[in-house]
Amino acid sequence: MLQIAAIDRNGNERSIEAPPGITLMEAIRNEGMDELLAQCGGCCSCATCHVFIExxxxxxxxxxxxxxxxxxxxSDHRKPQSRLSCQIRLTPEMSGLRVAIAPED
Incomplete structure (x- = not known):
């Protein structure tokens, strides 16, 4: 299992355990962090799973x-470290990743 730190829009941090092979979006949503809307379900068509790789x-x-x-x-909130979490498939090398959910557009 990978260890990921996810920060919500209020600055609260959660430690997430996730298996390799799922997307970062799935890992965050599976943890119940509903601020990450992911309206398209991971099809790279809505940008509601925007995160900052910290x-x-x-x-x-x-x-x-x-x-x-x-x-x-x-997105009005794009930064150099912006990514769509649905496009990041987790690998063992990503353990220790720290991400923050971007503000809603």
Whole structure:
């Protein structure tokens, strides 16, 4: 199991255990963090699973696709560390990842 720290919009941090192979979005939603809307269910078509990768992501998170990049461009809250959590499939190397749920657009 991987250990992930997820921070909600109020700054509260939760430690999440997740198996490799699921998406970051699924791990956060499975923990009951309903602020991460993920309205499209992980199809990379809505950007409601926007997160900020805060720590331990460099070098282990794959590059974003053009579709993900285009969707993030529609967010008023985009930062260099912005990603769509539905596009990050968890691998053992991602244990220790720290993410924050982005403000709602």
């Amino acid at each position: 720590q331990s992501g460099e070098g282990v998170i794959p590059q974003m696709s053009d579709d993900e990049n285009d969707l993030l461009d529609s």
